[in-house]
Amino acid sequence: MDYEIFDLGDVTLQSGVTLPSAFLAYKTYGKLNKQRDNVIIYPTAFGDQHTQNEWLIGIGKALDPEKYFIVVPNLMGNGLSSSPSNTPPPFDRTNFPHVTIYDNVIFQHRLVTEKFGIQKIALAVGWSMGGIQSFQWGASYPDMVERIAPFAGVAKTWPQTYVVLEGVKAPLMAAARYDSDNLNGLTASDMRAVGRVYAGWGLSQAFYRNELYRELGFETLEDFIVGVWEETFMRLDPHNVLAMLWTGQFSDISANPIYNGDFDAALRSIKAIACIMPGSTDLFCTADDNEYEAKRIPNAVFNPIKSVWGHLAGRGINSADNQFIDDNLKRLLALNPKS
Incomplete structure (x- = not known):
């Protein structure tokens, strides 16, 4: 430790x-x-x-x-x-x-x-x-x-920031069918879609247009989405993410x-x-x-x-x-x- x-x-x-x-x-x-x-x-x-x-x-x-x-x-x-x-x-x-x-x-x-x-x-x-x-x-x-x-x-x-975080949270709520009783059943695999949602907000339009993900060693956009956004978010506990999202919102x-x-x-x-x-x-x-x-x-x-x-x-x-x-x-x- x-x-x-x-x-x-x-x-x-x-x-x-x-x-x-x-x-x-x-x-x-x-x-x-x-x-x-x-x-x-x-x-x-x-x-x-x-x-x-x-x-x-x-x-x-x-x-x-x-x-x-x-x-x-x-x-x-x-x-x-x-x-x-x-x-x-x-x-x-x-x-x-x-x-x-x-x-x-x-x-x-x-x-x-x-x-x-x-x-x-x-x-x-x-x-x-x-x-x-x-x-x-x-x-x-x-x-x-x-x-x-x-x-x-x-x-x-600010209000738009709140809406962005609400969109990041939405895949987890959808996985639980918007029923709070189902949230304890969330797993790391449910985080895959969260990463894909955040991918559009974390970087600018110009970053993607100029294919700067190639500087990070990714040949294609899909490789970048999977190798960075999906993998990063799937390492996070979904319940921790929901707690931090509330703090953020x-x-x-x-x-x-x-x-x-x-x-x-x-x-x-x-x-x-x-x-x-x-x-x-x-x-x-x-x-x-x-x-x-x-x-x-x-x-x-x-x-x-x-x-x-x-x-x-x-x-x-x-x-x-x-x-x-x-x-x-x-x-x-x-x-x-x-x-």
Whole structure:
């Protein structure tokens, strides 16, 4: 096991449900300095685990473990932290309670404060649903977080994004004949169609038109759909996917007792220096949505990743996109948050 477990105990979720013996899986990179102020929090995205974040961590990179103490907490529901697949009855599989982004960040805050005694976050960063967690960190703990850098992630699930996620969920509901009593019978093979649905949203029209899947070693479009999208999604537990989809569909940094749904107020509350990097061709976490958000954060730079890789411009696959993100993170980390 290349990660650690932080026991949360019995936690009362935002829904009011108590999840017993909850836990957060996490991995750290680098060392915490004496001042405890060299901390970067880098939450995982939908379907990802900590290893999928490692492309952005390394000596000489912005997230340099020789300079920073990097904490990568795993999203609740991803199979490592408390999830439908690893929780005993009565909260296993489709009985797993709904967990919000707000819940996730509260648990992550407990990890860094209770386990490590950290009171200052130099940077909260993340891709996709990791990006919304970085926004949530800035809104939930404005006096603690000095910088945020969401990339290909929005501060709430906008209506079209909700519809996209509903479409991703639909094959699983269809496999269960839209009867919740049948959902516990879902298997990995039911995820095949989910991958095919997401294939049309994860990358841009230009990516497919230019046949850039050939750069990844696939000769035909069908080979790419099977070799990447089907195989990737079939490795995921369908009940975990349904749990994470719910978290994604109801993500909103203002949907909590702090802001009571006032989204603009939540954005204005963020004191951190923000570098917001949407993928310029992202089809469901759109640059337009991010631009709206950036304009309402007091100290934000809006800097789109000019790429045909769509949502996956932030996934660590294309070297030019990776360099763009790393360069911007280096510039952000060089800024004095008090200036």
